[in-house]
Amino acid sequence: MSLDIGQLEQAKAGTTVALADLLQAIPFNDQGLVPVIAQDATTQQVLMLAWMDSTAIQRTVDEGYACYYSRSRASYWRKGETSGHVQRVRKIQFDCDADALLLQVDQTGAACHTNRDHCFYLELDLESDACTVRVTQDPPQTK
Amino acid sequence: MSLDIGQLEQAKAGTTVALADLLQAIPFNDQGLVPVIAQDATTQQVLMLAWMDSTAIQRTVDEGYACYYSRSRASYWRKGETSGHVQRVRKIQFDCDADALLLQVDQTGAACHTNRDHCFYLELDLESDACTVRVTQDPPQTK
Numbered sequence: 001m002s003l004d005i006g007q008l009e010q011a012k013a014g015t016t017v018a019l020a021d022l023l024q025a026i027p028f029n030d031q032g033l034v035p036v037i038a039q040d041a042t043t044q045q046v047l048m049l050a051w052m053d054s055t056a057i058q059r060t061v062d063e064g065y066a067c068y069y070s071r072s073r074a075s076y077w078r079k080g081e082t083s084g085h086v087q088r089v090r091k092i093q094f095d096c097d098a099d100a101l102l103l104q105v106d107q108t109g110a111a112c113h114t115n116r117d118h119c120f121y122l123e124l125d126l127e128s129d130a131c132t133v134r135v136t137q138d139p140p141q142t143k
Numbered sequence: 144m145s146l147d148i149g150q151l152e153q154a155k156a157g158t159t160v161a162l163a164d165l166l167q168a169i170p171f172n173d174q175g176l177v178p179v180i181a182q183d184a185t186t187q188q189v190l191m192l193a194w195m196d197s198t199a200i201q202r203t204v205d206e207g208y209a210c211y212y213s214r215s216r217a218s219y220w221r222k223g224e225t226s227g228h229v230q231r232v233r234k235i236q237f238d239c240d241a242d243a244l245l246l247q248v249d250q251t252g253a254a255c256h257t258n259r260d261h262c263f264y265l266e267l268d269l270e271s272d273a274c275t276v277r278v279t280q281d282p283p284q285t286k
Contacts, residue, residue, distance in 0.1 A: 008265065008278060009257045009282060010282050011278045011282070012278065012281050012282070013278055013279055013280055013281045014277065014278065015277070015278040016268075016275040016276065016277045016278075017275065017276050018274065018275055018276075019267060019274040019275060019276055020274065022265070022276050030173070035178045035192060035243075037180055037189055037192065039189055044187035044188075045187075046180055046182055046189065046245050048238065048243075049178060049180065049238060049242075049243035061267065061269075061274065064269075089269070090269075091266065091267075091269070092266070092267040092269065093263035093264075093265060093266045093267070094263065094265040094266075094267075094276065095191065095192060095262035095263050095265070096255055096256065096257055096259075096262045096264070096265075097262075098265070099192075100178075100191075100192035100262070100263075102189050102263045112239055113239065114152045114239055116239075119238035119239045119240075119243070120236035120237065120238050120243075120245045121236075121239070122151065122165070122236060122237040122238070122239075122241070123234065123235070123236045123237075124162060124204065124234075124235040124236070124237075125159075126204075126207075126232070126233075126234070126235065131161065131162040131163065131204065132159040132160065132161055132162060133159065133160050133161075133162055133165050133237065134157065134158070134159045135151060135154045135155065135156055135157065135158040135159075136156055137156055138155050138156045139152060139153050139154070139155070
């Protein structure tokens with residue numbers, strides 16, 4: 001019988017389920033993907049949001065380094081395989097509906113493809129009524 | 144002319160764009176939604192991942208409290224409107240591709256619908272080869 005994620009809502013701390021059963025229960029989207037948040041295990045900065053399918057999750061578990069699925073390239077993407085900016089995985093968490101993952105990682109180099117430390121460098125100005133979004137980090141060329 | 148998100152990659156810190164232009168440039172999915180990460184502004188705990196459309200983003204900006212779009216209920220969802228567990232928004236950030244948002248929030252009460260502090264209470268055991276996922280927080284009834 002397949003795992004009912006909803007039943008885990010009432011499960012006590014320490015209850016365990018097999019990863020294989022949880023993977024079967026993940027409500028992947030039409031493309032077979034689920035969103036994954038990468039957070040720096042030390043600074044707690046949220047670094048990026050990317051996507052994984054079942055195979056990418058299993059590779060990440062097996063290899064200990066984040067392996068995403070690139071929607072733009074339609075292929076697996078071992079984070080850092082060309083840049084060297086790998087993500088050593090310290091913790092993998094699933095949310096209550098098992099439709100989002102949270103990775104705690106040790107990030108080597110920049111997490112963002114722009115070479116910024118993280119991807120969330122566009123920040124809304126909430127203090128004024130101007131409703132402007134501000135770039136908060138220089139691109140690497142101007143550093 | 145519409146905003147090209149890619150051009151912002153090379154923009155220096157302090158460069159601003161209008162929120163309205165950024166909203167136009169967001170690559171919403173087929174359902175018109177984009178994933179949104181809510182992070183506790185104080186503890187830096189990632190609380191949950193939810194979804195917003197353009198209207199939900201604008202409401203969140205205007206009201207200062209997180210308003211998501213519930214896919215299961217197919218309606219807007221002012222977080223905490225029934226539970227009282229509202230999220231006061233301290234910061235709104237967009238990522239490099241403008242296809243993910245990060246909110247820094249002051250969370251009132253539990254972030255998770257199970258009444259746990261946050262949604263990511265299912266944790267993979269990386270230390271053993273057992274590949275089991277463990278519930279890390281009791282449900283509120285057993286506290």
